[in-house]
Amino acid sequence: MTLENHEAWPTMTTTVTDKIRDRIERIVTTPSIPAVFLPLVDLLSGPAEEANLDEVVRLVSYDNAIAAQCLRVASSPLFGMVKPPKSIAAAVMTLGLQRVETIVLTSCMGEAFSREKWGIDPVAFWRHSLGCAMVSRKFSEKLAGVDGERAYMAGLLHDLGFLASSMAFPEEFAVAVERACREQIPLHEAEQATMGFTHCETGRALAEKWHLAKDILDVIAHHHAPTQAGSAGSLVALVHLSDELCRVRGLDYGYYERHKVDLISDPAWSILLQDHRDLEGVDLARFTFELDESAAKVGEMVSAIFGPVAA
Ligand SMILES: [Fe+2]
Ligand SMILES: [Fe+2]
Incomplete structure:
Protein backbone atom coordinates (compact mmCIF):
# COMPACT_ATOMS: atom_id res chain seq x y z
CA MET A 1 0.00 0.00 0.00
CA THR A 2 1.34 3.47 -0.80
CA LEU A 3 0.68 5.72 2.14
CA GLU A 4 1.26 8.84 0.02
CA ASN A 5 -2.14 8.32 -1.61
CA HIS A 6 -4.00 8.85 1.64
CA GLU A 7 -5.30 12.09 3.07
CA ALA A 8 -3.61 13.56 6.12
CA TRP A 9 -5.43 12.90 9.41
CA PRO A 10 -5.97 16.37 10.85
CA THR A 11 -6.23 15.38 14.52
CA MET A 12 -3.16 13.11 14.62
CA THR A 13 0.56 13.75 14.41
CA THR A 14 2.28 12.15 11.43
CA THR A 15 4.22 9.85 13.77
CA VAL A 16 1.08 8.39 15.38
CA THR A 17 -0.68 8.13 12.01
CA ASP A 18 2.27 6.25 10.51
CA LYS A 19 2.47 3.93 13.52
CA ILE A 20 -1.22 3.02 13.20
CA ARG A 21 -1.01 2.48 9.45
CA ASP A 22 2.14 0.42 9.83
CA ARG A 23 0.63 -1.88 12.49
CA ILE A 24 -2.60 -2.29 10.52
CA GLU A 25 -0.63 -3.04 7.37
CA ARG A 26 1.51 -5.68 9.07
CA ILE A 27 -1.01 -7.38 11.34
CA VAL A 28 -4.12 -7.51 9.22
CA THR A 29 -2.40 -8.56 6.00
CA THR A 30 -2.91 -12.19 7.03
CA PRO A 31 -5.61 -13.22 7.28
CA SER A 32 -6.91 -10.71 4.79
CA PHE A 113 -10.30 -11.60 12.48
CA SER A 114 -9.82 -14.73 14.55
CA ARG A 115 -12.34 -14.51 17.38
CA GLU A 116 -10.05 -15.61 20.19
CA LYS A 117 -7.99 -12.47 19.61
CA TRP A 118 -10.87 -10.03 19.94
CA GLY A 119 -10.30 -7.54 22.74
CA ILE A 120 -14.04 -7.22 23.37
CA ASP A 121 -16.87 -9.73 23.70
CA PRO A 122 -17.72 -10.78 20.09
CA VAL A 123 -21.41 -11.31 20.83
CA ALA A 124 -21.73 -7.90 22.50
CA PHE A 125 -19.84 -6.37 19.58
CA TRP A 126 -22.23 -7.84 17.00
CA ARG A 127 -25.30 -7.08 19.06
CA HIS A 128 -24.17 -3.45 19.20
CA SER A 129 -23.17 -3.32 15.51
CA LEU A 130 -26.41 -4.93 14.32
CA GLY A 131 -28.36 -2.72 16.69
CA CYS A 132 -26.69 0.38 15.31
CA ALA A 133 -27.32 -0.85 11.75
CA MET A 134 -31.03 -1.42 12.36
CA VAL A 135 -31.49 1.84 14.29
CA SER A 136 -29.60 3.75 11.56
CA ARG A 137 -31.90 2.32 8.90
CA LYS A 138 -34.99 3.12 10.98
CA PHE A 139 -33.66 6.64 11.58
CA SER A 140 -33.05 7.11 7.84
CA GLU A 141 -36.77 6.58 7.18
CA LYS A 142 -37.34 9.95 8.88
CA LEU A 143 -34.90 11.70 6.54
CA ALA A 144 -35.90 12.36 2.95
CA GLY A 145 -33.20 11.37 0.46
CA VAL A 146 -31.09 9.21 2.81
CA ASP A 147 -30.53 5.69 1.49
CA GLY A 148 -31.65 3.20 4.15
CA GLU A 149 -29.31 0.44 2.96
CA ARG A 150 -26.34 2.79 3.07
CA ALA A 151 -27.30 3.80 6.59
CA TYR A 152 -27.57 0.11 7.57
CA MET A 153 -24.13 -0.69 6.15
CA ALA A 154 -22.58 2.36 7.84
CA GLY A 155 -24.13 1.37 11.18
CA LEU A 156 -22.92 -2.21 10.85
CA LEU A 157 -19.33 -1.19 10.09
CA HIS A 158 -18.96 1.95 12.24
CA ASP A 159 -16.92 0.24 15.00
CA LEU A 160 -14.70 -1.78 12.65
CA GLY A 161 -11.81 -0.10 14.50
CA PHE A 162 -12.41 -2.25 17.61
CA LEU A 163 -11.44 -5.29 15.56
CA ALA A 164 -8.51 -3.43 14.01
CA SER A 165 -7.29 -2.35 17.46
CA SER A 166 -7.73 -5.88 18.85
CA MET A 167 -5.39 -7.23 16.17
CA ALA A 168 -2.93 -4.35 15.77
CA PHE A 169 -2.63 -3.14 19.39
CA PRO A 170 -3.77 -6.10 21.53
CA GLU A 171 -2.04 -5.18 24.81
CA GLU A 172 -2.80 -1.46 24.61
CA PHE A 173 -6.42 -2.10 23.65
CA ALA A 174 -6.89 -4.57 26.51
CA VAL A 175 -5.74 -1.86 28.96
CA ALA A 176 -8.25 0.59 27.45
CA VAL A 177 -11.12 -1.92 27.67
CA GLU A 178 -10.24 -2.72 31.29
CA ARG A 179 -10.20 0.99 32.19
CA ALA A 180 -13.51 1.65 30.42
CA CYS A 181 -15.19 -1.18 32.35
CA ARG A 182 -13.64 -0.15 35.68
CA GLU A 183 -14.45 3.56 35.34
CA GLN A 184 -17.74 2.97 33.46
CA ILE A 185 -16.72 5.46 30.79
CA PRO A 186 -17.18 5.35 27.01
CA LEU A 187 -14.60 3.08 25.39
CA HIS A 188 -13.30 5.76 23.02
CA GLU A 189 -12.53 8.02 26.00
CA ALA A 190 -10.59 5.21 27.70
CA GLU A 191 -8.71 4.54 24.43
CA GLN A 192 -7.77 8.21 24.06
CA ALA A 193 -6.61 8.37 27.69
CA THR A 194 -4.51 5.20 27.57
CA MET A 195 -3.41 4.88 23.92
CA GLY A 196 -3.51 8.47 22.65
CA PHE A 197 -5.78 7.45 19.76
CA THR A 198 -9.04 5.53 19.33
CA HIS A 199 -10.73 2.84 17.25
CA CYS A 200 -11.75 5.67 14.90
CA GLU A 201 -8.13 5.98 13.72
CA THR A 202 -7.38 2.24 13.55
CA GLY A 203 -10.72 1.66 11.81
CA ARG A 204 -9.92 4.39 9.35
CA ALA A 205 -6.54 2.81 8.55
CA LEU A 206 -8.23 -0.55 7.93
CA ALA A 207 -11.00 1.04 5.84
CA GLU A 208 -8.31 2.71 3.71
CA LYS A 209 -6.48 -0.59 3.34
CA TRP A 210 -9.68 -2.35 2.28
CA HIS A 211 -10.65 0.55 -0.05
CA LEU A 212 -14.08 0.93 1.55
CA ALA A 213 -16.28 3.70 0.09
CA LYS A 214 -15.53 7.27 1.23
CA ASP A 215 -18.84 7.79 3.08
CA ILE A 216 -18.41 4.54 5.07
CA LEU A 217 -14.81 5.52 5.81
CA ASP A 218 -16.02 8.92 7.07
CA VAL A 219 -18.48 7.19 9.42
CA ILE A 220 -15.76 4.86 10.76
CA ALA A 221 -13.35 7.78 11.26
CA HIS A 222 -15.70 10.42 12.70
CA HIS A 223 -18.69 8.76 14.39
CA HIS A 224 -17.56 10.02 17.81
CA ALA A 225 -16.86 13.55 16.52
CA PRO A 226 -19.47 14.17 13.80
CA THR A 227 -18.67 17.89 13.55
CA GLN A 228 -15.29 16.92 12.04
CA ALA A 229 -16.85 14.87 9.23
CA GLY A 230 -16.54 16.11 5.67
CA SER A 231 -18.89 15.44 2.79
CA ALA A 232 -20.79 12.58 4.48
CA GLY A 233 -21.81 14.79 7.45
CA SER A 234 -25.47 13.68 7.53
CA LEU A 235 -24.64 9.97 7.43
CA VAL A 236 -21.96 10.37 10.13
CA ALA A 237 -24.38 12.35 12.34
CA LEU A 238 -27.10 9.75 11.86
CA VAL A 239 -24.81 6.85 12.83
CA HIS A 240 -23.43 8.88 15.77
CA LEU A 241 -26.93 9.34 17.22
CA SER A 242 -27.90 5.71 16.53
CA ASP A 243 -24.70 4.55 18.27
CA GLU A 244 -25.46 6.72 21.31
CA LEU A 245 -29.05 5.45 21.48
CA CYS A 246 -27.96 1.81 21.25
CA ARG A 247 -25.44 2.22 24.06
CA VAL A 248 -28.03 3.56 26.49
CA ARG A 249 -30.76 1.11 25.51
CA GLY A 250 -29.11 -2.24 26.15
CA LEU A 251 -27.26 -2.68 22.84
CA ASP A 252 -23.95 -1.73 24.39
CA TYR A 253 -20.43 -3.22 24.49
CA GLY A 254 -21.23 -5.60 27.31
CA TYR A 255 -20.43 -3.29 30.22
CA TYR A 256 -22.26 -0.48 32.01
CA GLU A 257 -21.41 3.05 30.83
CA ARG A 258 -22.36 6.08 32.90
CA HIS A 259 -23.63 7.94 29.90
CA LYS A 260 -26.74 9.95 29.09
CA VAL A 261 -28.09 10.83 25.67
CA ASP A 262 -29.92 14.04 24.88
CA LEU A 263 -30.70 13.94 21.18
CA ILE A 264 -31.85 17.54 20.88
CA SER A 265 -28.73 19.13 22.39
CA ASP A 266 -26.31 16.80 20.57
CA PRO A 267 -24.35 18.68 17.83
CA ALA A 268 -25.15 15.76 15.49
CA TRP A 269 -28.85 16.65 15.74
CA SER A 270 -28.06 20.20 14.52
CA ILE A 271 -26.06 18.77 11.61
CA LEU A 272 -29.03 16.62 10.59
CA LEU A 273 -31.47 19.51 11.00
CA GLN A 274 -29.44 21.66 8.61
CA ASP A 275 -30.06 19.15 5.81
CA HIS A 276 -33.41 17.77 6.99
CA ARG A 277 -35.87 20.34 8.28
CA ASP A 278 -38.49 17.54 8.29
CA LEU A 279 -36.84 16.24 11.49
CA GLU A 280 -38.31 19.13 13.48
CA GLY A 281 -41.72 17.45 13.41
CA VAL A 282 -40.55 14.02 14.62
CA ASP A 283 -42.22 12.75 17.81
CA LEU A 284 -39.11 11.76 19.75
CA ALA A 285 -40.92 9.77 22.46
CA ARG A 286 -42.66 7.65 19.84
CA PHE A 287 -39.47 7.32 17.82
CA THR A 288 -37.54 6.04 20.85
CA PHE A 289 -40.32 3.50 21.48
CA GLU A 290 -39.96 2.26 17.88
CA LEU A 291 -36.21 1.92 18.40
CA ASP A 292 -36.81 -0.30 21.43
CA GLU A 293 -38.82 -2.61 19.18
CA SER A 294 -35.80 -2.77 16.85
CA ALA A 295 -33.65 -3.73 19.83
CA ALA A 296 -35.83 -6.80 20.44
CA LYS A 297 -35.43 -7.84 16.79
CA VAL A 298 -31.67 -7.46 17.07
CA GLY A 299 -31.69 -9.88 20.01
CA GLU A 300 -33.49 -12.49 17.85
CA MET A 301 -31.11 -11.99 14.93
CA VAL A 302 -27.97 -12.24 17.08
CA SER A 303 -29.31 -15.38 18.74
CA ALA A 304 -29.94 -16.93 15.31
CA ILE A 305 -26.40 -16.16 14.16
CA PHE A 306 -24.39 -16.74 17.32
CA GLY A 307 -26.61 -18.81 19.60
CA PRO A 308 -28.45 -17.49 22.68
CA VAL A 309 -27.22 -14.17 24.07
CA ALA A 310 -26.37 -14.12 27.77
CA ALA A 311 -28.72 -11.83 29.74
FE1 LIG B 1 -17.31 3.76 18.18
FE1 LIG C 1 -20.50 2.02 18.52
Whole structure:
Protein backbone atom coordinates (compact mmCIF):
# COMPACT_ATOMS: atom_id res chain seq x y z
CA MET A 1 0.00 0.00 0.00
CA THR A 2 1.34 3.47 -0.80
CA LEU A 3 0.68 5.72 2.14
CA GLU A 4 1.26 8.84 0.02
CA ASN A 5 -2.14 8.32 -1.61
CA HIS A 6 -4.00 8.85 1.64
CA GLU A 7 -5.30 12.09 3.07
CA ALA A 8 -3.61 13.56 6.12
CA TRP A 9 -5.43 12.90 9.41
CA PRO A 10 -5.97 16.37 10.85
CA THR A 11 -6.23 15.38 14.52
CA MET A 12 -3.16 13.11 14.62
CA THR A 13 0.56 13.75 14.41
CA THR A 14 2.28 12.15 11.43
CA THR A 15 4.22 9.85 13.77
CA VAL A 16 1.08 8.39 15.38
CA THR A 17 -0.68 8.13 12.01
CA ASP A 18 2.27 6.25 10.51
CA LYS A 19 2.47 3.93 13.52
CA ILE A 20 -1.22 3.02 13.20
CA ARG A 21 -1.01 2.48 9.45
CA ASP A 22 2.14 0.42 9.83
CA ARG A 23 0.63 -1.88 12.49
CA ILE A 24 -2.60 -2.29 10.52
CA GLU A 25 -0.63 -3.04 7.37
CA ARG A 26 1.51 -5.68 9.07
CA ILE A 27 -1.01 -7.38 11.34
CA VAL A 28 -4.12 -7.51 9.22
CA THR A 29 -2.40 -8.56 6.00
CA THR A 30 -2.91 -12.19 7.03
CA PRO A 31 -5.61 -13.22 7.28
CA SER A 32 -6.91 -10.71 4.79
CA ILE A 33 -10.46 -9.87 3.88
CA PRO A 34 -12.29 -12.78 2.19
CA ALA A 35 -12.38 -12.43 -1.59
CA VAL A 36 -16.16 -12.36 -1.79
CA PHE A 37 -16.58 -9.56 0.76
CA LEU A 38 -16.28 -6.43 -1.41
CA PRO A 39 -18.22 -7.78 -4.45
CA LEU A 40 -21.02 -8.84 -2.09
CA VAL A 41 -21.06 -5.51 -0.27
CA ASP A 42 -21.28 -3.73 -3.64
CA LEU A 43 -24.09 -5.97 -4.77
CA LEU A 44 -26.04 -5.78 -1.52
CA SER A 45 -25.66 -2.08 -0.77
CA GLY A 46 -27.70 -0.99 -3.81
CA PRO A 47 -31.52 -0.88 -3.98
CA ALA A 48 -32.95 -4.33 -3.08
CA GLU A 49 -35.01 -4.59 -6.26
CA GLU A 50 -31.86 -4.22 -8.40
CA ALA A 51 -29.86 -6.91 -6.60
CA ASN A 52 -29.31 -9.94 -8.78
CA LEU A 53 -30.32 -12.92 -6.68
CA ASP A 54 -28.41 -15.41 -8.86
CA GLU A 55 -25.24 -13.37 -8.46
CA VAL A 56 -25.68 -13.24 -4.67
CA VAL A 57 -26.19 -17.03 -4.58
CA ARG A 58 -23.09 -17.52 -6.75
CA LEU A 59 -20.92 -15.35 -4.49
CA VAL A 60 -22.27 -16.89 -1.27
CA SER A 61 -21.63 -20.41 -2.65
CA TYR A 62 -18.06 -19.41 -3.44
CA ASP A 63 -17.14 -19.12 0.25
CA ASN A 64 -17.68 -22.25 2.35
CA ALA A 65 -17.83 -20.52 5.72
CA ILE A 66 -20.38 -17.95 4.58
CA ALA A 67 -22.47 -20.58 2.77
CA ALA A 68 -22.53 -22.78 5.90
CA GLN A 69 -23.49 -19.81 8.06
CA CYS A 70 -26.38 -18.89 5.71
CA LEU A 71 -27.69 -22.46 5.77
CA ARG A 72 -27.41 -22.64 9.56
CA VAL A 73 -29.22 -19.35 10.16
CA ALA A 74 -31.92 -20.13 7.57
CA SER A 75 -32.56 -23.42 9.41
CA SER A 76 -33.07 -21.67 12.78
CA PRO A 77 -36.56 -21.66 14.37
CA LEU A 78 -36.64 -17.88 13.81
CA PHE A 79 -37.79 -18.45 10.23
CA GLY A 80 -40.32 -21.17 11.01
CA MET A 81 -39.26 -23.54 8.22
CA VAL A 82 -40.79 -27.02 8.42
CA LYS A 83 -37.68 -28.44 6.73
CA PRO A 84 -34.28 -26.77 6.69
CA PRO A 85 -33.28 -25.37 3.26
CA LYS A 86 -31.16 -27.79 1.25
CA SER A 87 -29.42 -25.32 -1.04
CA ILE A 88 -27.83 -21.91 -0.86
CA ALA A 89 -30.46 -20.60 -3.27
CA ALA A 90 -33.24 -21.82 -0.95
CA ALA A 91 -31.46 -20.35 2.08
CA VAL A 92 -31.05 -16.95 0.38
CA MET A 93 -34.74 -16.96 -0.58
CA THR A 94 -35.73 -17.86 2.99
CA LEU A 95 -33.53 -15.29 4.62
CA GLY A 96 -34.13 -12.38 2.25
CA LEU A 97 -31.37 -10.14 0.98
CA GLN A 98 -31.13 -7.96 4.10
CA ARG A 99 -30.43 -10.91 6.36
CA VAL A 100 -28.00 -12.40 3.84
CA GLU A 101 -26.18 -9.07 3.83
CA THR A 102 -25.87 -9.15 7.62
CA ILE A 103 -24.71 -12.77 7.69
CA VAL A 104 -22.19 -12.16 4.92
CA LEU A 105 -20.67 -9.17 6.67
CA THR A 106 -20.51 -10.85 10.07
CA SER A 107 -19.10 -14.06 8.58
CA CYS A 108 -16.48 -12.17 6.62
CA MET A 109 -15.37 -10.26 9.69
CA GLY A 110 -15.33 -13.49 11.67
CA GLU A 111 -13.05 -14.99 9.01
CA ALA A 112 -10.84 -11.93 8.71
CA PHE A 113 -10.30 -11.60 12.48
CA SER A 114 -9.82 -14.73 14.55
CA ARG A 115 -12.34 -14.51 17.38
CA GLU A 116 -10.05 -15.61 20.19
CA LYS A 117 -7.99 -12.47 19.61
CA TRP A 118 -10.87 -10.03 19.94
CA GLY A 119 -10.30 -7.54 22.74
CA ILE A 120 -14.04 -7.22 23.37
CA ASP A 121 -16.87 -9.73 23.70
CA PRO A 122 -17.72 -10.78 20.09
CA VAL A 123 -21.41 -11.31 20.83
CA ALA A 124 -21.73 -7.90 22.50
CA PHE A 125 -19.84 -6.37 19.58
CA TRP A 126 -22.23 -7.84 17.00
CA ARG A 127 -25.30 -7.08 19.06
CA HIS A 128 -24.17 -3.45 19.20
CA SER A 129 -23.17 -3.32 15.51
CA LEU A 130 -26.41 -4.93 14.32
CA GLY A 131 -28.36 -2.72 16.69
CA CYS A 132 -26.69 0.38 15.31
CA ALA A 133 -27.32 -0.85 11.75
CA MET A 134 -31.03 -1.42 12.36
CA VAL A 135 -31.49 1.84 14.29
CA SER A 136 -29.60 3.75 11.56
CA ARG A 137 -31.90 2.32 8.90
CA LYS A 138 -34.99 3.12 10.98
CA PHE A 139 -33.66 6.64 11.58
CA SER A 140 -33.05 7.11 7.84
CA GLU A 141 -36.77 6.58 7.18
CA LYS A 142 -37.34 9.95 8.88
CA LEU A 143 -34.90 11.70 6.54
CA ALA A 144 -35.90 12.36 2.95
CA GLY A 145 -33.20 11.37 0.46
CA VAL A 146 -31.09 9.21 2.81
CA ASP A 147 -30.53 5.69 1.49
CA GLY A 148 -31.65 3.20 4.15
CA GLU A 149 -29.31 0.44 2.96
CA ARG A 150 -26.34 2.79 3.07
CA ALA A 151 -27.30 3.80 6.59
CA TYR A 152 -27.57 0.11 7.57
CA MET A 153 -24.13 -0.69 6.15
CA ALA A 154 -22.58 2.36 7.84
CA GLY A 155 -24.13 1.37 11.18
CA LEU A 156 -22.92 -2.21 10.85
CA LEU A 157 -19.33 -1.19 10.09
CA HIS A 158 -18.96 1.95 12.24
CA ASP A 159 -16.92 0.24 15.00
CA LEU A 160 -14.70 -1.78 12.65
CA GLY A 161 -11.81 -0.10 14.50
CA PHE A 162 -12.41 -2.25 17.61
CA LEU A 163 -11.44 -5.29 15.56
CA ALA A 164 -8.51 -3.43 14.01
CA SER A 165 -7.29 -2.35 17.46
CA SER A 166 -7.73 -5.88 18.85
CA MET A 167 -5.39 -7.23 16.17
CA ALA A 168 -2.93 -4.35 15.77
CA PHE A 169 -2.63 -3.14 19.39
CA PRO A 170 -3.77 -6.10 21.53
CA GLU A 171 -2.04 -5.18 24.81
CA GLU A 172 -2.80 -1.46 24.61
CA PHE A 173 -6.42 -2.10 23.65
CA ALA A 174 -6.89 -4.57 26.51
CA VAL A 175 -5.74 -1.86 28.96
CA ALA A 176 -8.25 0.59 27.45
CA VAL A 177 -11.12 -1.92 27.67
CA GLU A 178 -10.24 -2.72 31.29
CA ARG A 179 -10.20 0.99 32.19
CA ALA A 180 -13.51 1.65 30.42
CA CYS A 181 -15.19 -1.18 32.35
CA ARG A 182 -13.64 -0.15 35.68
CA GLU A 183 -14.45 3.56 35.34
CA GLN A 184 -17.74 2.97 33.46
CA ILE A 185 -16.72 5.46 30.79
CA PRO A 186 -17.18 5.35 27.01
CA LEU A 187 -14.60 3.08 25.39
CA HIS A 188 -13.30 5.76 23.02
CA GLU A 189 -12.53 8.02 26.00
CA ALA A 190 -10.59 5.21 27.70
CA GLU A 191 -8.71 4.54 24.43
CA GLN A 192 -7.77 8.21 24.06
CA ALA A 193 -6.61 8.37 27.69
CA THR A 194 -4.51 5.20 27.57
CA MET A 195 -3.41 4.88 23.92
CA GLY A 196 -3.51 8.47 22.65
CA PHE A 197 -5.78 7.45 19.76
CA THR A 198 -9.04 5.53 19.33
CA HIS A 199 -10.73 2.84 17.25
CA CYS A 200 -11.75 5.67 14.90
CA GLU A 201 -8.13 5.98 13.72
CA THR A 202 -7.38 2.24 13.55
CA GLY A 203 -10.72 1.66 11.81
CA ARG A 204 -9.92 4.39 9.35
CA ALA A 205 -6.54 2.81 8.55
CA LEU A 206 -8.23 -0.55 7.93
CA ALA A 207 -11.00 1.04 5.84
CA GLU A 208 -8.31 2.71 3.71
CA LYS A 209 -6.48 -0.59 3.34
CA TRP A 210 -9.68 -2.35 2.28
CA HIS A 211 -10.65 0.55 -0.05
CA LEU A 212 -14.08 0.93 1.55
CA ALA A 213 -16.28 3.70 0.09
CA LYS A 214 -15.53 7.27 1.23
CA ASP A 215 -18.84 7.79 3.08
CA ILE A 216 -18.41 4.54 5.07
CA LEU A 217 -14.81 5.52 5.81
CA ASP A 218 -16.02 8.92 7.07
CA VAL A 219 -18.48 7.19 9.42
CA ILE A 220 -15.76 4.86 10.76
CA ALA A 221 -13.35 7.78 11.26
CA HIS A 222 -15.70 10.42 12.70
CA HIS A 223 -18.69 8.76 14.39
CA HIS A 224 -17.56 10.02 17.81
CA ALA A 225 -16.86 13.55 16.52
CA PRO A 226 -19.47 14.17 13.80
CA THR A 227 -18.67 17.89 13.55
CA GLN A 228 -15.29 16.92 12.04
CA ALA A 229 -16.85 14.87 9.23
CA GLY A 230 -16.54 16.11 5.67
CA SER A 231 -18.89 15.44 2.79
CA ALA A 232 -20.79 12.58 4.48
CA GLY A 233 -21.81 14.79 7.45
CA SER A 234 -25.47 13.68 7.53
CA LEU A 235 -24.64 9.97 7.43
CA VAL A 236 -21.96 10.37 10.13
CA ALA A 237 -24.38 12.35 12.34
CA LEU A 238 -27.10 9.75 11.86
CA VAL A 239 -24.81 6.85 12.83
CA HIS A 240 -23.43 8.88 15.77
CA LEU A 241 -26.93 9.34 17.22
CA SER A 242 -27.90 5.71 16.53
CA ASP A 243 -24.70 4.55 18.27
CA GLU A 244 -25.46 6.72 21.31
CA LEU A 245 -29.05 5.45 21.48
CA CYS A 246 -27.96 1.81 21.25
CA ARG A 247 -25.44 2.22 24.06
CA VAL A 248 -28.03 3.56 26.49
CA ARG A 249 -30.76 1.11 25.51
CA GLY A 250 -29.11 -2.24 26.15
CA LEU A 251 -27.26 -2.68 22.84
CA ASP A 252 -23.95 -1.73 24.39
CA TYR A 253 -20.43 -3.22 24.49
CA GLY A 254 -21.23 -5.60 27.31
CA TYR A 255 -20.43 -3.29 30.22
CA TYR A 256 -22.26 -0.48 32.01
CA GLU A 257 -21.41 3.05 30.83
CA ARG A 258 -22.36 6.08 32.90
CA HIS A 259 -23.63 7.94 29.90
CA LYS A 260 -26.74 9.95 29.09
CA VAL A 261 -28.09 10.83 25.67
CA ASP A 262 -29.92 14.04 24.88
CA LEU A 263 -30.70 13.94 21.18
CA ILE A 264 -31.85 17.54 20.88
CA SER A 265 -28.73 19.13 22.39
CA ASP A 266 -26.31 16.80 20.57
CA PRO A 267 -24.35 18.68 17.83
CA ALA A 268 -25.15 15.76 15.49
CA TRP A 269 -28.85 16.65 15.74
CA SER A 270 -28.06 20.20 14.52
CA ILE A 271 -26.06 18.77 11.61
CA LEU A 272 -29.03 16.62 10.59
CA LEU A 273 -31.47 19.51 11.00
CA GLN A 274 -29.44 21.66 8.61
CA ASP A 275 -30.06 19.15 5.81
CA HIS A 276 -33.41 17.77 6.99
CA ARG A 277 -35.87 20.34 8.28
CA ASP A 278 -38.49 17.54 8.29
CA LEU A 279 -36.84 16.24 11.49
CA GLU A 280 -38.31 19.13 13.48
CA GLY A 281 -41.72 17.45 13.41
CA VAL A 282 -40.55 14.02 14.62
CA ASP A 283 -42.22 12.75 17.81
CA LEU A 284 -39.11 11.76 19.75
CA ALA A 285 -40.92 9.77 22.46
CA ARG A 286 -42.66 7.65 19.84
CA PHE A 287 -39.47 7.32 17.82
CA THR A 288 -37.54 6.04 20.85
CA PHE A 289 -40.32 3.50 21.48
CA GLU A 290 -39.96 2.26 17.88
CA LEU A 291 -36.21 1.92 18.40
CA ASP A 292 -36.81 -0.30 21.43
CA GLU A 293 -38.82 -2.61 19.18
CA SER A 294 -35.80 -2.77 16.85
CA ALA A 295 -33.65 -3.73 19.83
CA ALA A 296 -35.83 -6.80 20.44
CA LYS A 297 -35.43 -7.84 16.79
CA VAL A 298 -31.67 -7.46 17.07
CA GLY A 299 -31.69 -9.88 20.01
CA GLU A 300 -33.49 -12.49 17.85
CA MET A 301 -31.11 -11.99 14.93
CA VAL A 302 -27.97 -12.24 17.08
CA SER A 303 -29.31 -15.38 18.74
CA ALA A 304 -29.94 -16.93 15.31
CA ILE A 305 -26.40 -16.16 14.16
CA PHE A 306 -24.39 -16.74 17.32
CA GLY A 307 -26.61 -18.81 19.60
CA PRO A 308 -28.45 -17.49 22.68
CA VAL A 309 -27.22 -14.17 24.07
CA ALA A 310 -26.37 -14.12 27.77
CA ALA A 311 -28.72 -11.83 29.74
FE1 LIG B 1 -17.31 3.76 18.18
FE1 LIG C 1 -20.50 2.02 18.52
